Amino acid sequence: MYSKSLKYHCLSIYNHSVRVAQMAEELARKYNGEPEAAYQAGLLHDISGIIPNHQRIEFARSIGIPILPEECLFPMIIHQKLSKYIADEVFMVTNPNVLSAIECHTTLKSRASLLDYLLFVADKIEWDQKGVPPYINSVFTSFDQSLEKAAFAYIHYLM
Ligand SMILES: [Fe+2]
Ligand SMILES: [Fe+2]
Numbered sequence: 631m632y633s634k635s636l637k638y639h640c641l642s643i644y645n646h647s648v649r650v651a652q653m654a655e656e657l658a659r660k661y662n663g664e665p666e667a668a669y670q671a672g673l674l675h676d677i678s679g680i681i682p683n684h685q686r687i688e689f690a691r692s693i694g695i696p697i698l699p700e701e702c703l704f705p706m707i708i709h710q711k712l713s714k715y716i717a718d719e720v721f722m723v724t725n726p727n728v729l730s731a732i733e734c735h736t737t738l739k740s741r742a743s744l745l746d747y748l749l750f751v752a753d754k755i756e757w758d759q760k761g762v763p764p765y766i767n768s769v770f771t772s773f774d775q776s777l778e779k780a781a782f783a784y785i786h787y788l789m
């Protein structure tokens with residue numbers, strides 16, 4: 631993972647991914663999840679960042695991934711599906727829960743699993759921008775109620 635990040639000049643993605651993996655592992659312990667699976671999902675969730683944004687739709691088509699109209703309009707979000715593909719095909723991840731969490735870490739999905747939520751929230755806490763996320767206080771406050779509320783606090787901020 632580290633050598634691939636260096637090869638593709640994506641050290642910032644690597645650093646973000648390690649932080650997300652550690653946070654996902656910590657949250658998994660807090661919410662009785664699977665720490666090892668959470669760590670693995672965190673490490674690989676943004677691995678498709680090695681593919682430039684403008685090439686993602688074309689790459690997705692070339693490997694037969696169905697593309698939604700929203701993904702055509704905003705290609706950044708398809709990176710979750712591409713990361714799942716790479717985790718599966720290149721890193722040989724076999725745990726379907728890990729692959730599911732990677733595949734929906736940007737958008738979540740209906741009937742999300744505990745691991746889906748863990749990775750989604752960890753990714754938002756350890757975001758890939760500079761400084762402190764503007765929604766962080768409401769996410770942390772919502773933890774007292776539930777992991778789902780913490781996820782919603784971020785979505786509410788976006789809305
Ligand atoms: Fe991502
Ligand atoms: Fe991320």
